[in-house]
Structure formats: C-alpha cells, structure tokens
Amino acid sequence: MVTLVPVQPAHRALWSGLVTDDPAAEVGILGVPFDGAASYRRGTAFAPARLRELTPHLSPCAEEGTPLHLRICDYGDVPVDLDWARYFATVEDRAVEVLRHPLAIFPGGDHSVTIPLMRAFQRTHRRPWGVLHLDAHPDLCDQFEGHRWSHACTARRSLDLPGLAPQHLVFVGLRSFVPEEWEFLEAHPEILYFTARQCHRQGIEAVARSVVKQLHGAEGVYLSLDIDVLDPAYAPGTGVPEGGGLTTRDLLELIRIVFQELPVRAMDVVEVAPPLDSNDITSFAALKVIYEAWGALQQKIG
Ligand SMILES: [Mn+2]
Numbered sequence: 672m673v674t675l676v677p678v679q680p681a682h683r684a685l686w687s688g689l690v691t692d693d694p695a696a697e698v699g700i701l702g703v704p705f706d707g708a709a710s711y712r713r714g715t716a717f718a719p720a721r722l723r724e725l726t727p728h729l730s731p732c733a734e735e736g737t738p739l740h741l742r743i744c745d746y747g748d749v750p751v752d753l754d755w756a757r758y759f760a761t762v763e764d765r766a767v768e769v770l771r772h773p774l775a776i777f778p779g780g781d782h783s784v785t786i787p788l789m790r791a792f793q794r795t796h797r798r799p800w801g802v803l804h805l806d807a808h809p810d811l812c813d814q815f816e817g818h819r820w821s822h823a824c825t826a827r828r829s830l831d832l833p834g835l836a837p838q839h840l841v842f843v844g845l846r847s848f849v850p851e852e853w854e855f856l857e858a859h860p861e862i863l864y865f866t867a868r869q870c871h872r873q874g875i876e877a878v879a880r881s882v883v884k885q886l887h888g889a890e891g892v893y894l895s896l897d898i899d900v901l902d903p904a905y906a907p908g909t910g911v912p913e914g915g916g917l918t919t920r921d922l923l924e925l926i927r928i929v930f931q932e933l934p935v936r937a938m939d940v941v942e943v944a945p946p947l948d949s950n951d952i953t954s955f956a957a958l959k960v961i962y963e964a965w966g967a968l969q970q971k972i973g
Contacts, residue, residue, distance in 0.1 A: 782942055
C-alpha cells in the first residue's frame with residue numbers, strides 16, 4: 672500500500688515563507704484594521720487580513736527575478752477598540768516596537784491610521800525626518816466632518832509633529848482638492864507636490880529624482896501610500912476612487928528609486944478596501960508594491 676504524503680511547497684506560507692520570529696529581522700509588519708474615519712465607503716478594516724491571505728500565492732521574489740531572502744516579523748493586527756483615542760494610543764505604542772526593525776510595514780485601515788503611526792515615527796527617529804505622501808488627495812484639512820482625525824486630515828496632522836519641516840513633506844499623485852487644501856498649499860510654497868498630471872507629463876523618473884533631491888538630508892523617511900494614488904483601473908477597491916491616477920508601473924518605478932536613494936524606515940499601505948475590490952486587483956497591487964520595496968531594500972543592504 673502506498674502512503675500518500677501531502678506536498679506543501681515551502682513557499683506556500685504567510686508572506687511567501689519569509690516570516691521569522693527573529694527580532695533581528697529586517698522587516699516588521701503591524702496591521703491597523705480601522706476604517707472608522709472614512710468619509711465615504713468603508714471596508715479597509717478587512718485589508719490586513721486579506722493581504723496576508725493572498726501572500727501564500729506570491730513568489731518570494733521581486734520582479735526581474737531577484738529572490739527575496741530578507742526576514743519578516745509579523746506582529747499581527749492592533750485589534751479595534753471602540754474608544755478611538757485609546758485605540759490610536761495603542762497603535763502608537765505598538766508601532767514604536769515595530770519601528771525597531773530597519774523597515775516597518777503598516778497595512779491599514781483608512782488613512783487616519785497614519786496619524787498615530789507617524790507619532791510613533793517621530794518618537795523613534797532623529798530629526799529632521801521626512802514624509803513622502805502618495806495619494807490622490809492631499810489630506811490637508813484641519814478638520815473634516817467635525818474631526819481632526821478624519822482620513823482627510825492626515826498630512827495636516829503630520830505637520831503638527833515636531834521634527835517635520837514643511838519642506839520635508841512631499842506629495843505625489845494629487846488630483847482632488849477641497850478649497851481649504853488648495854489655499855494651504857498656496858500659503859506654504861515650501862511644500863513640494865506633484866499632481867498626477869505632472870507625473871504624466873514629466874515622466875515618473877524625473878518626479879522621483881525631484882522627490883529624492885527634496886528629501887535629501889532627512890535622517891529617516893516615512894512613506895505613506897494611499898492606494899488611491901493609483902488610477903481606479905489599477906486599484907478599484909478603495910473608498911474614494913479618483914480617475915486620472917498613476918499606473919502601477921509608474922508607482923513601482925517611483926518606489927524603486929525612492930527606496931534605493933532615501934532612508935525609508937516605514938511604509939503604510941492604506942485605503943485598500945477588499946469588499947469593494949474586483950478579483951483582489953487592489954490587494955495584489957498593494958502587495959506588489961510591498962514586495963518591490965523589499966527587493967529594492969535588499970539590494971541596498973546587500
Ligand atoms: Mn486618498
């Protein structure tokens with residue numbers, strides 16, 4: 672009688688088998704499944720779990736064949752608490768721990784989760800530090816729907832933090848503004864931004880080089896990736912899809928250059944909403960960006 676042994680290829684595992692419990696791992700992951708601050712359709716609370724579920728189906732490899740060998744500690748999610756202030760305080764404290772790794776990845780959640788994550792970043796990084804905010808929206812409202820922690824206030828709250836000078840806040844992909852945001856940008860010409868149209872007309876590589884030049888001198892860079900920076904054709908599963916956005920190809924080129932040239936120490940990936948998605952296109956795009964960021968980081972650290 673033949674005994675059949677089920678075959679489980681080694682890479683058919685969480686994060687393509689790159690996970691470890693070694694505290695010296697190059698990457699730490701912490702999910703923040705909170706979508707209580709979204710102004711329109713919700714669903715981003717499901718993203719951290721969905722992203723993890725898809726990772727056994729990805730090769731531990733960056734595009735162009737680079738095998739990934741960096742190690743990943745996944746600390747799970749910060750469970751949602753109905754007390755918003757207490758929840759953000761918990762997120763901040765746990766993120767401080769995860770930021771001990773050379774690179775921290777934070778799957779959201781709506782874009783408000785960046786508020787406590789950046790607070791953690793400023794507690795753990797020397798000044799000056801910088802922010803690269805990739806988004807269709809500048810999130811520069813002082814308040815939105817009656818609250819200073821709306822997902823439309825994220826960048827405005829980052830400027831409240833000590834150590835972030837306006838010239839070290841850079842936006843890429845903008846294409847939708849409320850008047851208050853436009854006025855704020857006009858009043859602060861030191862804030863560099865590239866609209867999606869500028870990316871289209873100048874080419875993403877030129878934009879990436881300008882970003883690198885602007886953030887040169889920052890001791891650490893926090894990269895906040897709102898998936899709606901992508902055109903809805905490439906990322907339909909998000910609460911507020913805005914036409915005219917970046918292609919996934921352009922985003923990957925930007926990520927590659929930024930990770931190679933700047934000391935990116937944290938990246939959140941927010942506004943992925945699996946219940947609004949189609950065939951997981953948006954979740955897979957988010958994972959592609961994360962894996963390519965790892966490929967670029969691995970190349971840099973050797
Ligand atoms: Mn946005």
